[in-house]
Amino acid sequence: MIIPLIDSVxxxxxxATTPVVLAALGVMFTNFSGMFNIALEGMMLVSAFFSVFVVDITSNLWLGMIAGIGAATILGLSIFFICHYFHAEIFIVGMGANLIATGLTTFMAVQLKGSSSLIFENVPKLRRIAIPIIENIPILRGLSGHYVIDYLAIAISVICYILVFYTPYGYHLRTIGKDEWVAKTLGISITKHQFISYLWCGxxxxxxxxxxxxxxxxxxGGPVGMANGRGWLAIAVLCLGQExxxxxxxxxxxxxxxxxxxxxxxxxxxxxPRLLMALPFAAALIAIVFYMAKEHKTSLGIKI
Amino acid sequence: MTTFLSSLKRLFIAILFALILAVVIIIITSSEPSEAIKVFFLGPFSNKYFLGNMVSYAIPLIISGLGASIAFSADMWNMGLEGQLYIGSLCGTYLAYQMSSCPKTIVVPIVLMVSFFIGGGSAAISSYLKNRWKINVFLSSLLIANALFPFVTFFLEGPFSDPKAGMAASPYFNRNFMFSKILPPSELHSGLLISLGLVILFYFIMKRRVLGYEIKMTGENALFAYYGGVPTARIEMIAMFLSGGLAGLAGMINIFGSTGRMLGYMTNFGWNGIPIAIIARYDPIIVVPAALLFSFVQKGAEAGALFADITPEIAQLIQATIFYIITAEGLFEAIGIWKRKSSA
Known part of the structure; x- marks a missing residue:
């Protein structure tokens, strides 16, 4: 009784970790570059809409994923351009981008299909990957049988670790994160890094x-939406994981x-079940309180 | 006076932008654009009923816009207005439901006070967390609000629900408690007077009182204010409390005025307070026309859905785009609406 339960947990x-860790790594890059992006919720939402929509038309999972990534990147880059060239406040543009994503996806869903919540029937199933030996070991069984993106997310975290700590690019990025003025005198182009970090985030x-x-x-679609607060949880995760x-x-x-x-x-x-939906948010807040109380670290460098 | 003028300017840009965007979207999506545009723009003004409903929709927006501006003036990014509005109006509605046999003159003030204090209290938590452990207000208020939504929905679906409603909603409280209607066929209610009273009160506080000066000084430069003897921690707490309290009040006044019970999904009154405050540049007087603009977009889209083939969701899209673009002063400089800052 207890072992299958542990497996399923x-x-x-x-x-549940995959979307949060991906978004948190994305916002980590923008945080390094000094242009903190809070539109994660919106970027995830447009990607969720366009990926499933394109897959429904073409029945090609790769095309769908590319469409989702493209939509999120376009939204991210529009934030970057508005803030960089037109001196808008990044923070407010980010909030606006979240609302635009909700408005645009809901509007398009209603306009194209007549309802804000859609079920797409001809979406091919994603293949689950079973890991040969682990899938038979009782407690470790839960590690097997995930989608390819779930394993990719863990690989991406490791790649990001190497990128940030062991390459010249990461060294430059961390320099900007520590002190923009020093980075400028070293001849690092801040605009270029901000642009690249928004590509990463997208x-x-x-x-x-x-x-x-x-x-x-x-x-x-609608007010709660597909992302359901995961973008905000990702910011909380960045606050806990720091750099x-x-x-x-x-x-x-x-x-x-x-x-x-x-x-x-x-x-x-x-x-x-309604009451339990509040649990991750409450846990994130309590974790941040404990972390801050113990470490005496200052919070994220949101400059506003 | 110059800040007042620049607030006004930003408001005009927002209006211009909203109108252009509405026309573009309608032309793209509608099969009879000229008819749809006419309904969208003139619908809310066509008769007493639609006009009253438009003003009535603006009432909670005015109050939550005030709430957002007072927190933002103190540089406290209160992003939990929607959650504070939810929890404040839930407690208020529950109290009004329990006190159904008491006279109206006692119930209404007590309920409004309770909504104010509950909303304010839940906002003040963020300010406490900031003072005690330097936790970012933006993040903590968002996380608290996100934890509050399912909590409130739980009550509206379970212990405090109306089984006949068929959706997440509380039971109706005593109909006698409702605010009186001002413009009979429409929903416009006397909560308008409360909201305008609050606008004048907060204008007075922000422009003429020491508290308002201290709030603005803390917002501009907290260290400098602290050095000058302003108790910044207390000022931030007060600003957050007033902000959350106003959010709670906005929800409760809307319930007393038009719905008579609490509904599970309110129409973003808390979220929309944020762009309204930013369009108005935290000026309490400009909050009123900014709220009317948002209400006009909403009601225009609803009228368009009734009499033409407009999708009502365009309201949200237009409101979001205003928010997106409103601080991009460089864009307005480039197209010549905004005057370039001298010497900067």
């Missing part, structure tokens, strides 16, 4: 959004664990 935890949030809608073939991609992965696993716990409590106890 580990499985849900990994699945790519990663696009993947994170596609993983929300593609496996189920459903899009939920290290592996710490970010660990923090995202913690948030994933609370999601899995809330799913588990839904099944095993009579607590209301």
């Amino acid at each position: 580990i499985y849900t935890m990994l699945a 790519f990663l949030c696009g993947l994170g959004g596609a993983v929300l809608s593609l496996p189920v073939g459903v899009f939920l 290290n991609p592996l710490n970010i992965l660990a923090a995202a696993l913690f948030i994933g664990a609370t999601s899995a716990l809330s799913d588990l409590l839904q099944v095993t106890t009579s607590l209301s």
Whole structure:
């Protein structure tokens, strides 16, 4: 009884971690470059919509994923251009981008299909990857049978770690994060790095959004939406993981664990599922309070 | 006076932009563009009923816009207005439902006070977290609000729900408690007077009182204000409390005025307070026309859905785009609306 339960908790935890860790890594790059992007929620939402929509038309998963990443990147770059060339406040543009994403996806869904929540029937199933030996070991079984993006997310965190700490690019990026003035005197182009970091953010949030809608073939528009606060959880994860991609992965696993716990409590106890939906947010806040109280670190460098 | 003028200027840009965008979207999507554009622009003004409903929709927007501006003036980025509005109006509605046998003159003030204090209290938590552990207000208020949505929906679906409603909604409280209607066929209610009273009160506080000066000084430069003897921690707490309180009040006044019960999904009154405050550049007087603009876009789209083939969702799209573009002063410089800042 207890072992299948543990299996399913580990499985849900990994699945819930993927979108959060991808978005958190995306925002990490923009945080380094000094242009903190808060439009994760919106970027994930447009990617979730366009990826499933394109797959529905073409029945090609790769094209859908590219469409999702493209849509998220376009939204991200529009934020970058408005802020860089027209001196808008990044923060307010980010909030606006979140609202635009909700408005645009809901509007398009209603205009094209007549309802804000859509079920796409001819979306091909994503293949689950079973890992040969692990899938037979009782407690580790939950690690096997995920979609390819879930494994990719963990690989991407490791790649980001190497990129940030062991390459010249990462060294430049961290210099900008520490002190823009020093970076300027060293001849590092800040604008170029901000642009690249928005490309990163678009790519990663696009993947994170596609993983929300593609496996189920459903899009939920409207006020709550498909992203359902995951973009904000990603910012909380960045706050916990600070500047290290592996710490970010660990923090995202913690948030994933609370999601899995809330799913588990839904099944095993009579607590209301609605009430349990608040659990990841409350847990994130409490974790940040404990972290801050212990480390005496200052919060994110949101400059506004 | 110059800040007042630049607020006004930003408002005009927002209006211009909203109108152009509405025309473009309607031309793209509608099969009879000229008819749809006419309905969109003139619909809300066509008769007493639509006009009253438009003004009535602006009432909670005015109050939540005020709430956002007072927090932003103190540089406290309160992004939890929607959550504070939810929890404040839930507690207020519950109290009004329980006190159904008491006279109206007692119930209404008590309920409004309770909504104010509950909303304010939930906002003040963020300010406490900031003072105690330097936790970003933006992040903590968002996380608290996101935790509050399912919490409130739980009550509206379970313990405090109306089984006959068929959706997440509380039962109706005593109909006698409702505000009186001003313009009979429409929904316009006497909450308008409360909201305008609040605008004048906050204008007075922000421009003529020491508290307003201290709030603005803390917002401009907290260290300098602290050095000058302003108790910045307390000022930030007060600004956050007033902001959340106004959000709670906005929800409750809307319930007393038009719905008579709490509905599970309100129409973004809290979120829209944020762009309204930014369009108005935190000026309490300009909040009123900014809120009317948002309400006009909403009601124009609704009229368009009734009498022409406009999708009502364009309202949200237009409102979001205004928000997106409103701080891009360089864009307006480039097309010559905004005057280039001298010497800068």
